[in-house]
Amino acid sequence: MEKPETPILAHKPARPVGIVGYGAYVPRYRLPAREVARIWKGGKDEAPVREKSVPGADEDVITMSIEAARNALARARIHAHEIRAVWVGSESHPYAVKPSSTVVAEAIGAPVSIQAGDWEFACKAGTEAMVAAIAMVAAGMGRYALAIGMDTAQGRPGDALEYTAAAGGAAYILGPAEESLAVVEGTYSYVTDTPDFWRRAHERYPQHGQRFTGDPAYFKHITEAGKQLMKDLGVTAADIQYAVFHQPNTKFPQRVAKMLGFTPEQIQPGLLSPVIGNTYAGAAMIGLSAVLDCAKPGDRILVVSFGSGAGSDAFLFRTTEALVERQRLALQTQDYIARRTEIDYGMYVRLRGKLAD
Amino acid sequence: MEIPRHWRLKKQRYSLQGEICPHCEGKIFPPRDVCPHCGNDARTTFTFSGRGKVYSFTHVTEAPAGFEETAPYTVALVQLEEGPVVTAQLTDVEADEVEIGMPVEMVTRKIRSDGNERGIIIYGYKFRPVLDGAR
Amino acid sequence: MREVVIAGIGQTRVGELWDISLRSLAYQAIKAARRDANGLMPDALYVGNYLAIVTSHQSNLGTLLADNAGLTGVEAFTCEAGQASGGAAFQMGFMAVASGYVDAALVVGVEKYTDAIGSEQEAALAISMDADYEAMVGLTLAGQAGLLMQRYLHQYGAPRSAFGAFPVLAHANAVNNPFAMYRRAIDQQTYEKAEPVADPLNLYDQASYADGAAAVLLTTPEKAQEAGIRHPLVRVRGSAGVIDTLALHDRPDPLAFDAARYAVQRACEMGGVLPGEVDLFEMDDAFSIYAVLGLEAAGFAERGEGWRLGQNGDLRLNGRLPILTMGGSKGRGNPLGAAGVYQIVEAAQQLRGEAGANQVTGARMALTLNLGGPASSAFAHVLEKR
Structure with missing residues (x-):
């Protein structure tokens, strides 16, 4: 078949769509980059970040997504029963097979008549879910769709990624433009x-x-x-x-x-x-x-x-x-960032289960 | 593996879904078949706000099987603002910061694995000091 | 109801008895009790046990233990009420004889705790809590006691160090008990240096869980006479079992230990005695805080004042209300589902005047209190020298 001549342009939703609610989550632990440098580089290395967030032993993509989604619901001021899709994008889903999204949906009180699924596209799994959510609302297949991007990223001990591989993310409820912030x-x-x-x-x-x-x-x-x-x-x-x-x-x-x-x-x-x-x-x-x-x-x-x-x-x-009044309906991103407990490399190894293998 | 048992309780565990007695309006958590306030059958679901106060607490150092990875941890009796008291772990708090009367809020966290690391992950309620932020 | 007497008692050493099996351990106690009862043949065997189904993967202990002991053709089954299983089995034996259902009933409490090891032990113990709402969040038996102690300290302002009096007393009394796990005294300083287990609860606030078996043969005074028993007989004057909520969080007042209160009241009413008339109190000291709350619930101290009884010598062997006379669970060791039967055996030793160096002078009446968990169930008995 011949390649069509029409240039592909930006996608504009067929009917106007927007963000009606959003919520962030960052776990409380921080590993300073100097700790990684201390263990692996004799303390001398140019660190790519100052510090990174580390999840607690009882946290994973599912628990963090639940909290972000609850924040998004609080801002959207809708009942979870009105949501028609729960999509979680991550490269650290707790299960290889078994969706994170069903646990999140059940925990936030979403109905059973939803689309639910986990997305994987390295660091853009969350925004991929967001494009799909926009499309779903625009197509009229649902009034609201929830898209989450969340990770507890992995870095091999001693690898350059260990300075930066962090935990956190955000949830977005997409809905009709007239209700949007x-x-x-x-x-x-x-x-x-x-x-x-x-x-x-x-x-x-x-x-x-x-x-x-x-x-x-x-x-x-x-x-x-x-x-x-x-x-x-x-x-x-x-x-x-x-x-x-x-x-x-x-x-x-x-x-x-x-x-x-x-x-x-x-x-x-x-x-x-x-x-x-x-x-x-x-x-x-x-x-x-x-x-x-x-x-x-x-x-x-x-x-x-x-x-x-x-x-x-x-x-x-x-x-x-609508943005202004909704900004304060849930914890803000900087509230989570300000909640900071510094840990050393030893505690980091324990919390991330790096002794396991 | 005890999948059915955990599956059956997911609503309670994930979001503190309890009951309100249709006869005396007493709020009940964990759910019970008979209302402890009036003795009638209690079956109407009610979701608790998740806000409460520490009634008592203890720091568990000798953990049972399934909980070794997170020990030591703090277990508390939390009095919910609707009245009932629930047993739950506290999280995101240092042991020496906990005190009786401390306001706490529910979060959904990993509780443990069913069996070993090959089993399902059981999620459920824990409580943390209330995060107020800049609101 | 017919009068019921203790025709025979038997017990094994309490400890980590690695080389003996559940059935043989029970048999040692059964054999001793039957010998003490001059060979009287029981019509039934009631077993007090809590953990065998988990730690030994064994149910139907009634059949196993009767079969192993050569008691063919008797009725036999387990009475289970968590750590109060021993008290429950004893009550079953008492009712069977008192009602005329049988003429002689053998009660054996047995626990083989050390068949499980490490964190599997804590997990096994947790089965007596509310599995869905307590054990599931990582609460332990020691954790329950820790929650109560923390609240007690907060609510009543008792000094933390005051709880040391109970393990110190228990260890002192265990020195002269040949069946005890710890036959050495400890001092307050040792207590205060102990590592935390479920802070504020420390290692010495908690009785060590252990293996052990104790047995009692119950019958009527007539049957005992026929059997030619020469030692003094001990009469069961009162018996009561009461429950509270299983989970601590479901109680409006967790420090009240209401089940213990009502069990003691009802057992004393049945026997027509007042708690203050007893010469000794074999109570539950699985945790030091339980001893304090048990004393308050039984009416020996006002709410919030139980700790004071440990401070002035009242509870010693020569005091106003001797408790834990053979070392209690802290000194003797805590054989869990067997503890309630050990209490009966030890009270009978006192009433028969066979307590050796620990003899309470002139002991005629004893009260026992066996708790399941934090008084989620409670069994109280009043025993009297006949």
Whole structure:
């Protein structure tokens, strides 16, 4: 069959859709990067973040998703019975086979007549679920759909990823634009087969292509997706108040922001990796929740995720008058970040079960 | 493996679903077949707010099988704001920060595995000091 | 009801009895009790046991133990009420003889705790709690006691160190009990240095769980005479069992130990005696806080004041109300489902004047109190020298 000539443009929902509720979660423990450097680099190493969040022994993607989803419900001020999809994106689902989403749905009181499923696309599993949720609401197949990006990321002891592999994420309830605190102006995704980072079945820790994860992977996909979305929607960085990019460390999102024409001030509120690390499928999602916590009505927010393997989902949101009163209906992202208990490498090893094998 | 037993109790465990007595309106948790307040059958579900106060607590160092990984841990009697008292672990708190009367809120956490690491993960209620944040 | 007397008593050493099986352990006590009763043949065997179904993977102990003891053709089954199983089995034996259903009933309490090891032991013990709402969240028996002690300290402002009086007393009395697990005294300093188990509860607040078996042969005074028994007979004057909520959290007042209160009241009413008339009190000291709450529930102290009784010598062998006269569970060792039968055996030793160096002078009447968990069930008995 011949390749169609029509250029593929940004997706705009057939009927207007927006975020009606959102909620973040970050566990309380923090492992300073200097602790990793102390154990593995003789204390001398340039750390990619200041510290990272670490889940408690009784936490996993399911428990963290439940709390984020409860926060989202509190902001949406809807009953869980009105939700028609519960989707959890993660690369650390507690089970290899058995959905995280069914536990989350049951715990928050969602009805049985829902779509439920777990999404996997490295660090963009959550935003992939969000695109699907937008589509579901736009298609009229449900009034509300819940999309969660959450991770308790894995890093092999001594690997560069151990500085950053963190835990956290956010939940979003997508619904009709007229009830929204932020309306979806459009989305665009850019996907190729680029093996920059992977974890084979039954493996405990991922492998990565080191510097190959940079230009051909992270930067290529984010810039392509971000540029195309802005072009299609006819906006420039100057028309946008805030930008959030996937944040595997501190430098990558700073550099990609510059490449797309954004100032450090525009990315500052959503740049959480220096203090919580890389929350993988949660990273872009929780960056957005931090921005929503402090944005004003009418602000435009660009979000571009990146998932290894590889792809980026770009979103442009515009906040509404409803945002302000909902910001305080649940704990804010910075409340969780401020709740901080520092641990040493020994406690980290225990909490993450790294003695087990 | 005791899958049916845990499956049957998931509503109670995940979200503190108890009962309200249709006869005397007493709130009941954990659910019981007979209302402890008036002696009638109690069957109407009621979901508790999850807010309460520590009535008493203890720090368990000798943990039973299934709980070794998280020991030592704190178990408390938590008086829910609706009245009933529930036995639950406290989480996200240091042992020396706990005191009788401390306000706590319910969170859903991993309780333990059914059997070993190959068994299902059992999730359920724990309580943590109330997180108020900037609200 | 017919009068019921104790025709024979028997007990084994309490401890980590690695080399003896559940059935043989029970048989040692049965054999001793039957010999003490001059060979009187029982018509029934009632077994007090709590953990065999988990630790020894064995049910139907009635048949197993009767069969092994050569008691063919008798009625035999287990009475189970958690740690109060011994008290329950004794009550069953008492009722069987008192009612005329049988002429002689053998009661054996047996526990083979050390057949399980490590954290499996704590998990086994947890079966007497509410499995769905207590054990499931990681509560332990010691944890229950810890919760009560914490609340007691908060509510009444008792000094933490006051609880040491109970293990110190129990150990002192166990020194002269040849069947005891710990035949050495401890002092207050040792107590205060002990490591926490379920803070504020420490290692010495908790009686060590152990193996052991005790047996009692019950019959009528006439049958005892026919059997030519020469030792003094002990009469069962009162018997009562009462329950509370299984889970601690379901009680409006967890420190009340209401089941213990009502069991003592009813057993004393049945015997027509007042608690204050007894010469000794074999009570439950599985945890020091249970001894304190038991004393208050039995009416020997006001609420919140039970700890004071340990401070002034009242509870010693020569005191106003001797308790734990052979070492209690703390000194003798806590054989769990057998503890209630040990209490009866020890009270009978006192009433028969056979308590050796620990003899309570002129002891004629004894009260026993056996608790299942934190007085989730309670069995009280009043015994009297005939």
